[in-house]
Amino acid sequence: MSSVDPDGREEPDAEGQAPSADDIDDPGLQSEIANPADSNQPTGSSAAPGEGTTAADDEPVPAPGAPGELSSDQTPSQGQERGGSASPAADDVAQVPGGDAGSPDTTAPAATAPAAGAPASGTDSAVVPEQPPPTPTAAVREGAAAERSRADKAARADEVAEVVDSAETPEVDEAAGRLLDTLRSALGDDLQQTHVAHGRELWARVSVDAWRRTAEVCRDELGLTYFCFLSAIDWMPSPYGRSEEPAAGDENADDAEQGGDEESPAAIEHGYAGGETRFQLFARLMAPVTSVGLILKADLPDDDLRAPSLVGVYAGADWHEREAWEMYGITFDGHPNLIHLYLPGAFEGNPLRKDFPLLSREVKPWPGLVDVEAMPGEGDGS
Amino acid sequence: MPELPGLMKGLGVTLRTMLKPAVTTQYPRVKEAPPTRARGVIALKEENCTVCMLCARQCPDWCIYIEGHKTKAPPRRPGGKPRTVQLLDRFDIDYSLCMYCGICVEVCPFDALFWSPEYEYSEPRIADLLHDKERLGEWMDGVPEPEPLEAGAQAGKR
Amino acid sequence: MSAVPQNQQRAYVTGQAADARVNVELETDGMTLNIGPQHPATHGTLRIITRLDGEQVISAEPVMGYMHRGYEKLVEVRTYPQVTTLINRIDWLGSFANEVPFILAAEQLMEIEAPPRAQWIRTVLFEMSRIANITLFLGDMGVQLGAITAVFYAFRDREHVLNQIEAATGGRFHPNYDRIGGLKEDLPKGWVAETKSAMDKVRRFCDEMETLLLGNEIFETRARGIGVIPPEIALSYGLSGANLRASGVDWDLRRDSPNPLAWSEVDWKVWTHPDGDSFARYWVRLQETREAAHIVDQLLDGLPSGPIMAKVPRIIKVPAGEAWVSTENPLGEMGYYVVSKGDLGPFRVKIRTPSFNNISIVPWVMKGVYVPDVITILASLYFILGDIDR
Numbered sequence: 001m002s003s004v005d006p007d008g009r010e011e012p013d014a015e016g017q018a019p020s021a022d023d024i025d026d027p028g029l030q031s032e033i034a035n036p037a038d039s040n041q042p043t044g045s046s047a048a049p050g051e052g053t054t055a056a057d058d059e060p061v062p063a064p065g066a067p068g069e070l071s072s073d074q075t076p077s078q079g080q081e082r083g084g085s086a087s088p089a090a091d092d093v094a095q096v097p098g099g100d101a102g103s104p105d106t107t108a109p110a111a112t113a114p115a116a117g118a119p120a121s122g123t124d125s126a127v128v129p130e131q132p133p134p135t136p137t138a139a140v141r142e143g144a145a146a147e148r149s150r151a152d153k154a155a156r157a158d159e160v161a162e163v164v165d166s167a168e169t170p171e172v173d174e175a176a177g178r179l180l181d182t183l184r185s186a187l188g189d190d191l192q193q194t195h196v197a198h199g200r201e202l203w204a205r206v207s208v209d210a211w212r213r214t215a216e217v218c219r220d221e222l223g224l225t226y227f228c229f230l231s232a233i234d235w236m237p238s239p240y241g242r243s244e245e246p247a248a249g250d251e252n253a254d255d256a257e258q259g260g261d262e263e264s265p266a267a268i269e270h271g272y273a274g275g276e277t278r279f280q281l282f283a284r285l286m287a288p289v290t291s292v293g294l295i296l297k298a299d300l301p302d303d304d305l306r307a308p309s310l311v312g313v314y315a316g317a318d319w320h321e322r323e324a325w326e327m328y329g330i331t332f333d334g335h336p337n338l339i340h341l342y343l344p345g346a347f348e349g350n351p352l353r354k355d356f357p358l359l360s361r362e363v364k365p366w367p368g369l370v371d372v373e374a375m376p377g378e379g380d381g382s
Numbered sequence: 383m384p385e386l387p388g389l390m391k392g393l394g395v396t397l398r399t400m401l402k403p404a405v406t407t408q409y410p411r412v413k414e415a416p417p418t419r420a421r422g423v424i425a426l427k428e429e430n431c432t433v434c435m436l437c438a439r440q441c442p443d444w445c446i447y448i449e450g451h452k453t454k455a456p457p458r459r460p461g462g463k464p465r466t467v468q469l470l471d472r473f474d475i476d477y478s479l480c481m482y483c484g485i486c487v488e489v490c491p492f493d494a495l496f497w498s499p500e501y502e503y504s505e506p507r508i509a510d511l512l513h514d515k516e517r518l519g520e521w522m523d524g525v526p527e528p529e530p531l532e533a534g535a536q537a538g539k540r
Numbered sequence: 541m542s543a544v545p546q547n548q549q550r551a552y553v554t555g556q557a558a559d560a561r562v563n564v565e566l567e568t569d570g571m572t573l574n575i576g577p578q579h580p581a582t583h584g585t586l587r588i589i590t591r592l593d594g595e596q597v598i599s600a601e602p603v604m605g606y607m608h609r610g611y612e613k614l615v616e617v618r619t620y621p622q623v624t625t626l627i628n629r630i631d632w633l634g635s636f637a638n639e640v641p642f643i644l645a646a647e648q649l650m651e652i653e654a655p656p657r658a659q660w661i662r663t664v665l666f667e668m669s670r671i672a673n674i675t676l677f678l679g680d681m682g683v684q685l686g687a688i689t690a691v692f693y694a695f696r697d698r699e700h701v702l703n704q705i706e707a708a709t710g711g712r713f714h715p716n717y718d719r720i721g722g723l724k725e726d727l728p729k730g731w732v733a734e735t736k737s738a739m740d741k742v743r744r745f746c747d748e749m750e751t752l753l754l755g756n757e758i759f760e761t762r763a764r765g766i767g768v769i770p771p772e773i774a775l776s777y778g779l780s781g782a783n784l785r786a787s788g789v790d791w792d793l794r795r796d797s798p799n800p801l802a803w804s805e806v807d808w809k810v811w812t813h814p815d816g817d818s819f820a821r822y823w824v825r826l827q828e829t830r831e832a833a834h835i836v837d838q839l840l841d842g843l844p845s846g847p848i849m850a851k852v853p854r855i856i857k858v859p860a861g862e863a864w865v866s867t868e869n870p871l872g873e874m875g876y877y878v879v880s881k882g883d884l885g886p887f888r889v890k891i892r893t894p895s896f897n898n899i900s901i902v903p904w905v906m907k908g909v910y911v912p913d914v915i916t917i918l919a920s921l922y923f924i925l926g927d928i929d930r
Contacts, residue, residue: 198648200798201864219776227778228866229892233879238616271862271879284864284877284892288775288789291797295864295877316778319900327612342605342929351613361617367447368439388755395751396689405696417703419710419728442622483625483716488724497710534657534845535726 173200175292179222180204183294186217192299195272203273205297211281212308214296218285219313224294227314228284230321232300232328235268236278238354240362278302279328283310283317300330309335327352418526420499421482425521426473430494433468437486437495445479446486447472473515478508498524548815551765555908570598575914577606583680584925588902590914597914600906602899607929612889619884620646620720620856627876628714630893631927634673634870636665636705639718642889644799645865645878646720649858653800658722658848663802664839665705665717666867667832668735671742672701673870674782674829677922678749681822684919685762690752697745700738707731720856722849732840739833746830754823763819767905767917770816777904778897781872783921786824787816793868801867806838818920825922857884871895871927895927 176196183204184191190210195203206214218224268278277299286293300307309332310317321332322341329350332338340347349356407414416422433450449472454464487495498521505511576587585606591598611630615623627642628635640662647653654662679694702712708727709715717724753759769779771787784791792810794803811827813820860882866875872894879888898921905921906914 197861197863203862225772225775226780227776227897228873228875229778229877229890229897231877231890233888233890237881240617269860269881271860282877282890288784288791289796291791291793293864314778315773315776315904316897316900319896340605342608344605351610356613358613358617364444367444368435368441388751388757388760392752392756395748399693405699417707417710417728419708420706421710440619440622442618442625481625482711482714483622484710484724485621485625530729531725532727532729532731534843536845536847 173292175290176200176202179292179294182222183214183217186221187214190214193274195274197272200292202294203297204294205273205275205299208281208298208300208307211296211298212310212313215283215285215310215313218294218296222294223287224285224292226286226288227310227316228286228293230281230283230310230317230324232324232330232352233271233280233282234278234328234352234354235270235275235280236354237268240357273297275299279305279330281307281324281330283320285314305330306333307331308333311335326350329353416499416501418499418529419497420501421484421497422499422501422524423477423497423503423521424475424480424487424518425496425498425525426515426518427494427496427522428470428473428515428519430492431470431473432492432494433470434491436489436491440485440489442483442485443479443481445476447474447476470515473518474512475518477503477511477513496522496525498522499526500524547765548768548817551768551817552770555768557908573911577603583923586899586918586923586925586928588914588918590906590911592911595910597906597909597911600903600914602902604929607925609926609930611930612891615886615889615891617885620858620886623886623889624718625714625716627891628711628716629926630891630930631673631869631871631874631895631924632713633676633924634669635711635713636669636709636715636717637673637867637869638874639716640666640801641865641867641869641874642876642878643718643720644867645863645876646856646858647800648863648865649861649878649880650720650852650856651859652721652850652852654722654850655847656802656844657726657846658850659800660802660805660839660843661708661723661727661848662718664735664836664843665708665715666801667836667839668701668705669715670832670870671829671836672698672705673924674825674832675701675742675745677825678746678753678822678829681919681922682749682753682759684915685759687753687756687759690749693745693748693752697741700741704731704735704738707734719849719852721852722847726848732843736837736840739836742833743830746826746833749826754826760819762912762916763822763920764815764817766818766913767909767920768815768817769901769905773904774816774901777901779872779901780894780897781868781870782824782828783821783872783898785810785812786820788812788814793866793873797866799865799867802839803835805842806835808835808838818916821920821922855884857882858886866892869894871922871924872898891930893927893930895923895925896930899923899928 180194180196180202184194187206187210190207190213191204192207193205197203204214270276270280272295275297279300279302281298281300283296284293285296298307305328307330309321311321311332312334318335318337319341321335322338324330325332325335325338326340326343326347327350339345343351433448435448438444438446438448448470450468450470452466453469455467457464484497487497500521503513571592573590573592574587575590577585587603587606588600589603590600609629611626614626618626623642624639627638630638675694675698676691679691682688682690705715706712708731709717709724711717769783769787771784771789774784774787774789779787790810790812793799794801795810808831811824811831813824858878858880860880862877862879864875864877866873873892874894875892877888877890877892878886881887902918902921905917909917
């Protein structure tokens with residue numbers, strides 16, 4: 001039986017509030033990130049009623065009479081199914097692309113590895129001149145040396161993520177800073193990128209080979225004994241949008257969301273702590289009582305969605321990995337029982353992938369299209 | 383002196399409860415009045431609707447179907463030009479899909495949609511839950527006046 | 541973590557021994573007993589396939605998905621204001637509490653903070669939905685153990701709280717009252733006084749339950765030492781909420797994680813129990829219900845006046861970024877991982893529901909228990925199917 005210590009409660013609150021002001025998400029950067037997304041906004045609700053009238057008058061969509069009978073459970077016959085039937089032989093093949101993807105990590109930063117630990121205390125000024133042009137004044141965060149060789153590469157492929165991450169050093173919470181330092185020294189080059197928000201929320205991207213080792217470090221050395229969740233994310237923009245635009249093939253399609261960037265892989269923008277591949281694994285681990293937590297991310301090579309299972313480290317990962325397996329088609333090596341969790345056994349496809357259509361939205365036309373008959377005087381084409 | 387067994391103490395609670403009057407409302411014969419804000423059914427004030435489609439666009443479930451046409455209305459002032467107005471042909475809400483979120487009522491810029499606490503409109507067939515604008519208009523009678531706010535609320539704000 | 545008490549140790553060792561024995565004597569043909577998906581103890585449609593050796597459970601494997609609604613996918617095609625109406629339906633007994641972490645995550649990304657009055661009202665309703673949720677558990681656990689009276693009292697007294705939630709929000713179960721930047725509308729006149737009298741009824745209900753069940757010898761015998769979960773196991777499975785506190789971990793996100801809600805403004809206490817058994821989980825929830833009524837009373841006394849809505853653009857676009865916000869919901873830690881790309885709707889939302897993790901410990905905890913205890917353990921872990929299946 002323990003009671004709340006009023007003093008103990010005040011302190012974390014005060015600490016949590018203070019750094020939120022100098023948050024890393026500088027509005028300037030935010031707008032830069034937001035801009036590409038703005039350009040291909042669906043006209044959805046932002047269009048004024050009057051404007052919308054002309055857009056849809058060209059081809060009045062028949063008013064939908066029957067409510068949608070189809071549920072999202074009904075599957076299209078999609079060729080996306082993968083991973084579920086992965087043969088054991090694929091395991092051997094996996095080593096090759098896995099090592100291939102990891103090679104920049106293991107070879108390039110070898111020279112800078114000693115420096116990785118050194119600037120941890122915040123001696124940022126030493127590395128400022130070597131910053132890439134997009135953020136000349138920004139100080140490099142601690143440990144950037146190890147990341148830089150990678151970041152240079154990433155800067156070309158994925159400038160946005162780079163900008164976010166090399167932004168000004170935020171005031172890092174003491175516990176969070178300690179946690180990062182330990183993680184850095186324990187993982188070395190396998191820690192690819194980190195990100196801190198609001199002073200205490202941590203993101204760390206590790207190589208997928210080190211996924212399990214990272215979890216062990218987190219549990220045994222960092223005291224993050226509480227398993228919060230594990231899931232995955234598909235960074236590809238959805239080809240379907242919110243299904244509120246005129247259907248593809250309609251002449252308005254070009255104006256809506258069918259812009260060029262969707263098809264090209266360059267349109268993939270990653271979030272905090274960057275990324276290089278379409279699929280990322282992410283998990284959150286926490287330390288009980290102190291509530292210090294860490295969000296781990298790992299890139300999964302596109303041609304080999306495979307990761308080591310965490311079940312041996314955190315027993316609670318079991319169901320989360322089963323969910324990620326059926327929703328994204330990611331295979332977890334060493335998982336004791338990788339079977340369907342939610343979906344029926346015969347289900348085909350991976351529903352949470354962005355290219356899996358949400359059928360209930362596809363079979364029914366959007367009733368929000370302005371469907372006002374023109375007056376006899378007004379031409380149909382106007 | 384041994385303590386009274388917990389079982390006996392528990393029976394004391396049930397005995398006390400037994401002597402109290404029942405709290406059940408005998409529904410079909412006795413009706414409970416829902417609170418003013420209860421989201422029972424969406425009522426439509428047809429003359430306020432301008433076919434702007436905002437409700438249909440914002441509906442998370444896509445359960446509002448609207449059709450309309452343009453027409454000329456007499457000018458507001460004598461001698462003015464006739465106005466173009468949009469008249470409502472169809473306004474259906476599919477209550478088998480509706481999630482009673484109230485977004486349509488909130489976004490309506492012309493005060494054409496209201497919540498009514500009416501709740502007795504169940505149907506044996508699910509297709510009969512698609513209600514048209516005449517039915518939605520009937521529910522306008524049950525729309526209550528907005529109630530006053532609690533002390534400390536900022537006046538003027540919704 | 542505190543030292544394991546005698547009776548818990550014994551139960552733990554017995555469980556282990558049973559485990560070992562089962563492994564040795566596996567030659568006998570076991571029996572498969574299917575519990576659910578329509579069993580009353582499963583609060584919906586959870587199905588548990590148990591392998592039995594006589595009266596003892598060798599393995600228990602929950603089967604889910606009967607109520608999977610795919611919210612993580614549905615949320616991706618909706619705008620931020622539309623999302624709250626969906627997530628209301630995750631844990632349908634404490635719906636208001638589901639909205640709060642999502643709204644907080646969106647506010648964090650938009651760098652908006654709701655005005656104090658809104659935060660206080662949010663906290664009040666949050667605690668009221670906790671009461672509405674746990675009240676049902678307090679009665680329902682009695683039913684699972686054979687005491688039918690308790691659940692009628694629970695339904696009776698939960699009404700008072702639900703009526704107040706409905707009077708303020710318009711929805712009994714699905715309030716949809718939170719908005720990004722504040723609340724939909726202010727409280728109606730007379731609400732504070734009525735809520736206070738409802739809280740009195742809640743306290744009386746807790747006393748009744750204490751007399752009815754906690755003091756009852758049958759209840760104690762059936763719940764004590766059953767389904768003991770040691771704290772380190774609980775943590776590795778990600779148990780949270782009262783299930784974790786009943787294992788002696790003094791952790792409550794309302795107190796321990798920074799959040800803009802008003803819990804830090806009032807005086808309350810986190811209840812823990814060292815035993816980690818079914819009885820402890822009941823006991824902790826009972827105390828938490830009382831504590832919640834206490835929190836509501838204090839918050840209503842100090843309700844600040846002022847606006848309930850911050851300045852928010854009419855069309856809500858959330859700047860690109862990622863946010864993780866979790867709160868201590870009635871069932872445990874509920875959190876949303878929101879990935880935004882500066883769009884009208886979220887790019888990806890990972891919904892971390894407490895029941896999912898809480899129930900994933902079932903295969904571990906049910907090894908070696910007797911069949912009637914399966915029901916006791918299920919009831920005491922307390923889950924809502926919508927919260928597991930999402």
